[in-house]
Amino acid sequence: MAISTDAIVRVIYGDTDQMGVVYYANYFRYFEFARSELFRARGGSYVRMEQEGFGLPVVEASASYKSPARYEDLLTIRVSVGELRRASMRFDYRVLRDGAPLAQGHTIHACVGPKGKPAGLPDWVVRLLADEPAA
Amino acid sequence: MAISTDAIVRVIYGDTDQMGVVYYANYFRYFEFARSELFRARGGSYVRMEQEGFGLPVVEASASYKSPARYEDLLTIRVSVGELRRASMRFDYRVLRDGAPLAQGHTIHACVGPKGKPAGLPDWVVRLLADEPAA
């Protein structure tokens, strides 16, 4: 089972553009909020990574838009760990409104260590985000 | 030869995040600025499309990040028409600083007409963005 969580976002006026829909770039803000919530939902925190000198800069980001989100919509951003490698990882996202899919996307992150150099993911992050073993 | 133009962006504080680099979602704002500049550089305007009841909503957006952009950087966003179809199109982007590539990406747009229905691209847009014939 992939590790996953649902983050809830209320669309504000500032997220929309003059077409009356959420501006395409802002979905990537929602994605970031969701992956941060995923850390918290698992009992961890992205801040802890930073405090230990690690970071997860985005190396690739993608979204496809099927149906527009609008002002005041209550969106579910369903994030899951798509892939967990030694020094990089992928998150997958689905944006839903009342269960209906509006958009989806992914981000790929490299792990960098104390001096901004490529580094292996800290063990606690791997444990936090890895699949649970079958019982 | 693909139709192309260079848009120039100065990175502001508000574009950066606490990692000291441009936040990944903001590249999509730069991309939008560049494709708008492309219309203008060709003697057209995205506003004219809207006035005629057409729109080019983004159906797919993607970026890959190689090297970070920073506060006060003067970035070149090189945009070109990647593909021009009857009712959709793709723009390709390269982000450069002093000639060095920092990031690249693309967006795919559907054309919608007066009632928000799928529509063919207006003729003047096709002429504006189509390859020049060999002389």
Next chain:
Amino acid sequence: MAISTDAIVRVIYGDTDQMGVVYYANYFRYFEFARSELFRARGGSYVRMEQEGFGLPVVEASASYKSPARYEDLLTIRVSVGELRRASMRFDYRVLRDGAPLAQGHTIHACVGPKGKPAGLPDWVVRLLADEPAA
């Protein structure tokens, strides 16, 4: 008693800047979220105003910053109706973290009607946001 509600915001990476704190302009996004929540908390909706052809454009906005908000902070945006006039209103805001004040501000809004002309606030909005009479 002034009408008031608390909106909760989690600070994301995209809200911060390279000083490691929330970028000053983003507080105004928080303020907007809070006043929208105030409508909802009172059983109304800003969307209903729009559907009836009314709007509340901002004519003045101000914030003062005492102590910075940071990534992952869980902020309370306490919004209250500062003044309710025939065709305009003021909202007051306080930004709190763990009860401690970080910032405060206000916005003043004019009411505009169906043709973008100045208009009196709809009666239901006045009832929604007016002080409760003493029992």
Next chain:
Amino acid sequence: MAISTDAIVRVIYGDTDQMGVVYYANYFRYFEFARSELFRARGGSYVRMEQEGFGLPVVEASASYKSPARYEDLLTIRVSVGELRRASMRFDYRVLRDGAPLAQGHTIHACVGPKGKPAGLPDWVVRLLADEPAA
């Protein structure tokens, strides 16, 4: 004569909201761009301040909105040094389109030094931004 410069901004889609006008918070992004341009226009740079361990965090920000800016507008952000004190300063802003005023505002900044403590403005900043003496 107050020190002043004009910064030019092209409004993008991402700056607008569903009312079809520039979202009120985004004027503060324009203000920041303008004050950064003012440093450059005077032959200095805000980056240099940072490299020397200084910062100018915003302690107060205010804007009043008279007439809306719209997509593709080419705006002039006229910034001037409103007040220059030992350890703080004020910038004043006017937003113009074709010479007509759309909005105005100000920001007040405290100067902080190497350890985030209040500090006097560096001498070169004072020289950069102070009124020219009458000839």
